[in-house]
Amino acid sequence: MSGHSTYQPSTGIEKWIDSRLPLPRMIHDSFVSYPVPRNLNYAYTFGAMLSVMLIVQIVTGIVLAMHYAASTGLAFDSVEKIMRDVNHGWLLRYLHSNGASFFFIAVYAHIARGLYYGSYKAPREILWILGVVIYLLMMATGFMGYVLPWGQMSFWGATVITGFFSAFPVVGDWIQQFLLGGFAVDQPTLNRFFSLHYLLPFMIVGVVILHVWALHVTGQTNPTGVEVKTKTDTVAFTPYATLKDALGVAVFLLFYAWFVFYMPNFLGHPDNYIPADALKTPAHIVPEWYYLPFYAMLRAITFNVGPIDSKLGGVLVMFGSIIILFFLPWLDTSKVRSAVYRPWYKLFFWLFVADCILLGWLGSGQPTDLTTTLAQLGTLYYFGFFLVIMPLLGLFETPRRIPNSITEAVLEKKNKSDMEKLKPGHASA
Amino acid sequence: MKKLVSSLLSLAFVAGLGGAAAIAQENHAAAPAAEHAESETPHYPLKHPKEVAWSFAGPFGHYDKAQLQRGLKVYTEVCSACHSMRLVPFRMLEELGYSEAQVKTFAANYKVQDGPNDAGEMFERVAVPSDYFPSPYPNAQAAAAANNGAAPPDMSLLAKARGVTRGFPQFVFDMFTQYQEGGPDYIYSLLTGYENPPAGFQVPPGGHYNPHFASAATLAMPQPINNDQVTYDDGSPQTLDQYSKDVSAFLMWAAEPHLEERKRTGFMVMVFLLIFVGLIYLTKKSVYASKEH
Numbered sequence: 110m111s112g113h114s115t116y117q118p119s120t121g122i123e124k125w126i127d128s129r130l131p132l133p134r135m136i137h138d139s140f141v142s143y144p145v146p147r148n149l150n151y152a153y154t155f156g157a158m159l160s161v162m163l164i165v166q167i168v169t170g171i172v173l174a175m176h177y178a179a180s181t182g183l184a185f186d187s188v189e190k191i192m193r194d195v196n197h198g199w200l201l202r203y204l205h206s207n208g209a210s211f212f213f214i215a216v217y218a219h220i221a222r223g224l225y226y227g228s229y230k231a232p233r234e235i236l237w238i239l240g241v242v243i244y245l246l247m248m249a250t251g252f253m254g255y256v257l258p259w260g261q262m263s264f265w266g267a268t269v270i271t272g273f274f275s276a277f278p279v280v281g282d283w284i285q286q287f288l289l290g291g292f293a294v295d296q297p298t299l300n301r302f303f304s305l306h307y308l309l310p311f312m313i314v315g316v317v318i319l320h321v322w323a324l325h326v327t328g329q330t331n332p333t334g335v336e337v338k339t340k341t342d343t344v345a346f347t348p349y350a351t352l353k354d355a356l357g358v359a360v361f362l363l364f365y366a367w368f369v370f371y372m373p374n375f376l377g378h379p380d381n382y383i384p385a386d387a388l389k390t391p392a393h394i395v396p397e398w399y400y401l402p403f404y405a406m407l408r409a410i411t412f413n414v415g416p417i418d419s420k421l422g423g424v425l426v427m428f429g430s431i432i433i434l435f436f437l438p439w440l441d442t443s444k445v446r447s448a449v450y451r452p453w454y455k456l457f458f459w460l461f462v463a464d465c466i467l468l469g470w471l472g473s474g475q476p477t478d479l480t481t482t483l484a485q486l487g488t489l490y491y492f493g494f495f496l497v498i499m500p501l502l503g504l505f506e507t508p509r510r511i512p513n514s515i516t517e518a519v520l521e522k523k524n525k526s527d528m529e530k531l532k533p534g535h536a537s538a
Numbered sequence: 539m540k541k542l543v544s545s546l547l548s549l550a551f552v553a554g555l556g557g558a559a560a561i562a563q564e565n566h567a568a569a570p571a572a573e574h575a576e577s578e579t580p581h582y583p584l585k586h587p588k589e590v591a592w593s594f595a596g597p598f599g600h601y602d603k604a605q606l607q608r609g610l611k612v613y614t615e616v617c618s619a620c621h622s623m624r625l626v627p628f629r630m631l632e633e634l635g636y637s638e639a640q641v642k643t644f645a646a647n648y649k650v651q652d653g654p655n656d657a658g659e660m661f662e663r664v665a666v667p668s669d670y671f672p673s674p675y676p677n678a679q680a681a682a683a684a685n686n687g688a689a690p691p692d693m694s695l696l697a698k699a700r701g702v703t704r705g706f707p708q709f710v711f712d713m714f715t716q717y718q719e720g721g722p723d724y725i726y727s728l729l730t731g732y733e734n735p736p737a738g739f740q741v742p743p744g745g746h747y748n749p750h751f752a753s754a755a756t757l758a759m760p761q762p763i764n765n766d767q768v769t770y771d772d773g774s775p776q777t778l779d780q781y782s783k784d785v786s787a788f789l790m791w792a793a794e795p796h797l798e799e800r801k802r803t804g805f806m807v808m809v810f811l812l813i814f815v816g817l818i819y820l821t822k823k824s825v826y827a828s829k830e831h
Contacts (some may be wrong), residue, residue: 117771122582147829147830152740187624189625189694189695192623192796193630194797194798198798199796199799199800200803204799231608348825349825349826349829352821352822352825352826353822355818355822356815356818356819356822359811359815359818360815361771362811363808363811363812363815366804366807366808367808369802369804370800370801370804370805370807370808371597371716371718372712372713372716372717372718374698374718374802375712375713375718377699378697379699379720379721380699381701382695382698382699383691383695383699383791392753472705502823519830520830523830528743
C-alpha cells in the first residue's frame, strides 16, 4: 500500500522543508492521499475515537497532575481541591475519570471489529499483536489511575490486584513486594503508581505509532475481507475516511458528554468518595467495570488442579485470557477472513460477545453457587472459543461465496438495493 | 437489508441470553432468602431507598436555595454535633444565597485553632469565611470513643459516598433517565427509616433498628432528628420528612457544589455536538453522493 508518493510541494517553503525533513510529505501520504478500501463501515471508526480519547486523557491528565499530590495524607483532599476550587477542575476530573471508561468502550468495540472481520490474519499479525500490547498497557494504566484518588476502592482494589501476584510460587511474594514497594499498599505504592500512571500513556503513544505504521504497511482490512486489488477498490483517506471517522467520533463524543455532564459518577463506585482506610475493608470490593469479565474468570476457578491450587489457577486463567489473544493469528485456521462469509463463525462470535457481557455481569456481583457455575461455563466458552472453535471451524466450515473484489461486492450490493426498489410495493419507499 | 435483519436477530439473541441469565440469578437470589431465612444472612439493605423528586435531578436540575438554607440549619443545629464537614469552607455558603456579610457573621459563630503565634503557641480565634467547618472531635479515635465505637462519617462527600446498587436491569434504565440521586435518596430513606424492630428480632446493645441501613439491620446512630426539633423561619413544615429532604439536598450540594454549572455547561455542549454531528453528517453525505460504497 505504501506506494508512490503523490505529494507535490507547491510553494518555495514547502520545497525547502521537503528536501530537508519530508514531514509534510509523510502526513500527506499517510492521512490525505493514503488509499483505504471504499467499503469501510462505521465499525472501522473506533480507531479514530481511540486516538481522540488518548489525547483527551493525556491533556486532562497532565493538567490534573499539576494539582494532584501523590501522598497518602494529601491525595484524597487534593482531588477534592480539584473538584471544588480549581477552575473547571470538576470538568477536568470528570473528563478524565469517565474518559478512561470511554477509552475502554472504544477499545472493546475496536477489538470486536477485529475479531469479526478477521483483522488479525496474515499479513496483519504484528499489527494485531501491537494492539494487544496497547490494550495491556491501557489496563495497567487504568488500574494505577484508579488508585490515585486514594479512596476506599482505590486502596482495596490495589490490595486485591497486587495480591494476585503472590499466588505465583517462589517469586510471587517478591513480585508483590516489588510492585508495592513494601509489604502492604502504602506511600511507596501510591508514589510509584503515580509515576507509572504518568509514564505508561506515553508508552501507549509509542506503540500506537508502531500500530499505525504497521497498519499503513499492510493496509486496512474491510468488511469483505478481500484484499485491495485495483485502484477502483479504494478511495482517498481524505475526505472519505476522514469524514466517516469524524462522524463516528462526534457521535461518540455525544455519549461521552452525556456521562461527563449528567451522570459523571455512574461508572464509578460510591466507596471511592470515602478516604482510604487500611483498617476498614469495604463490604464488596469490585474492580472498574472494564476488568469485570477477567475478575469473573479469576473467581470462577474454585477448585485445585493437581499441584495448582485454586488461587494460582484463577490468576493463571485471568492472565491467560489476555495472553491467548497474542496467539490468535495462528489459532484461527480459516482461509476466509471476514465473518460475513462464515455463517458458523458469525454465530460463535456473537456467542463470544454475549459470553463476555455475561462474565462482566457475573464479575460485578457477590458470587453464589449459581453464578460461580455460570462463570465456570462462561470461562470454558471463552477459552473454548479460542482454543477449540477457532482451530476446528476453519477445517469444517463451508464459507459462503466470496466476491472477487471489493468493487464487485460494492456493485452487487448496489444492484441488489436497486432491484429491491424496483419491486412493487417498494415504489413509494 | 438481510444483513441488517440478521445482525439485529443476533443482537436480540445476545440480549435474550443476558436476560435469561439475569432471571435465573433473580430466582436464585429470591429462593434461598425464603427457604433459609433463618440460617442465611439476609441481603442488606432490607428495604431499598425511597426515590424523592429532587430539584437537582435531570438535565436541567438546579438547587433550591431556600431548601439548602433550611438544610444548612438542620446540619448546624443537629448533625454537626457529631458529624464533621471538613472539606466545606464557610465562603462557599454564599452560593446558598447569603451575602458576604451574612457569611462573615455565620463564620463568627465558630472558633478555630490557629498558630503557632510569635511565642510559638497555638491559639483559638474566631472563624473567618476562608476557614472550614470545624470538626466536632479532634480525631477519628475521639469520635469513635464518644459514639459507641463507631466514628460518625464526615459529611462533605456523604451524598456521593452512599448509594445502594440498583441491579440489572434498573442500572440500564438509569443511563437514560440520568438517575444520579442514589446518595440523597439513601440519606433521606435512612433518616426517615427508623422503626420498631419486628417481633423476635434481637437488637444488639447500642444498635438502632433501621431497614434502610446499607450494611446491617441496625446502626449505631439513634434517630437523630424528630418533628419540630428545628425551627424554620420560612413557613416550611417542621416535620421529620421535610428535615430529611432538606438536609439530604444540602449534603448533595456540599458534595457536588458545581452541579448546576456542570449541567448548564452540559446543555451547551450537547447542543453544540448535535449541530456538529448534523453538519458532519451532511458533509459526509454530499462527499459520498458520487461514490458507491
